[in-house]
Amino acid sequence: MRSLLSAVNTTITIVIAVIALHISIPALAQSLLTQWKDVRPFWEESLQVGDGQKVRQAAEALLKKPDVIIAQSNYNELHAKVAILGIAARGAVLEGDWLGAVSLLEQAASISQTNYTAASETLLELRRQHEAKILEWKELMQPQEERLRWLKDQPGLRSEQIEQQAQVEYFIVEHKNAVSNSEQAIKDIDEVLFVLKTEYETCAKSLLEWSDFILKEGMDIRELGSPQKYVTEKLAQVKGDGNRTSFECISYARRLLKLDPTNQSCQQFLTTHLSKVKKTEPPAKSK
DSSP, X not given: OHHHHHHHHHHHHHHHHHHTSOOXXXXXXXXXXXXXHHHHHHHHXXXXXXXXXXXXXXXXXXXXXXXXXXXXXXXXXHHHHHHHHHHXXXXXXXXXXXXXXXXXXXXXXXXXXXXXHHHHHHHHHHHHHHHHHHHHHHHHXXXXXXXXXXXXXXXXOOXXXXXXXXXXXXXXXXXXXXXXXXXXXXXXXXXXXXXXXXXXXXXXXXXXXXXXXXXXHHHHHHHHSSHHHHHHHHHHHHHHOTTOOHHHHHHHHHXXXXXXXXXXXXXXXHHHHHHHHHHTOOOXXXX
16 A cells, blocks of 8 residues: 555656756646646645545646646646646545546556657657757867867967957857757756656556555455455554554545445544644645
């Protein structure tokens, strides 16, 4: 369970890393990204105090807003969508709806795969163009650099040679700047593609692990003979593990209550951990 929750959180971290990159995209295409960056701190605070349902509902509502239109070529916007699906999945886990979390992770995995494939085609072509330009500019600079060295070696320069030297120096500086900018662009592209690929792999891994986990849960229930027996046994295991976080304890308690709503020990366990996180709730912030 702990590794699965970590996988979900890792997905969110990866997405934020991509959002931080500065690659030029149309300003009007930033709507979803901007909204996500605005609401994320508040949603994270809600998760900390156990309010998974609130976060999930808000995240899904944001994605359904009529003004949210995402171009398939806008990888930053698609990353924002993956991030929102990821935090919605965390909310679903926290409210005990683990099948719902799997469904959300399926969407995130599909989008991240499509996004990586499409961005690779576009950005790799752009990368090749930058590499070609770097070679072209370096070839153009070579004779000019030789000309500049020759001019500097002369004991005295005529006025037209002084003017020529200034022009050559300006030419070299401008082309060096162009080379530097393209080299930085290549680094940015490589970083974007690395993060996109990592996110896709992380989403796919998280989805697989959660799917397997749900299957194992069903098998365990059948093996024990009833959901009630499974809940009693699993609750004892969770209580016995003192290293579990409040997020994990609340998630498990709600999940087990979905399987056996009549289990009073499970209800008390949930109430206890909700009280703990509510006591540490951060002060309300004005938005």
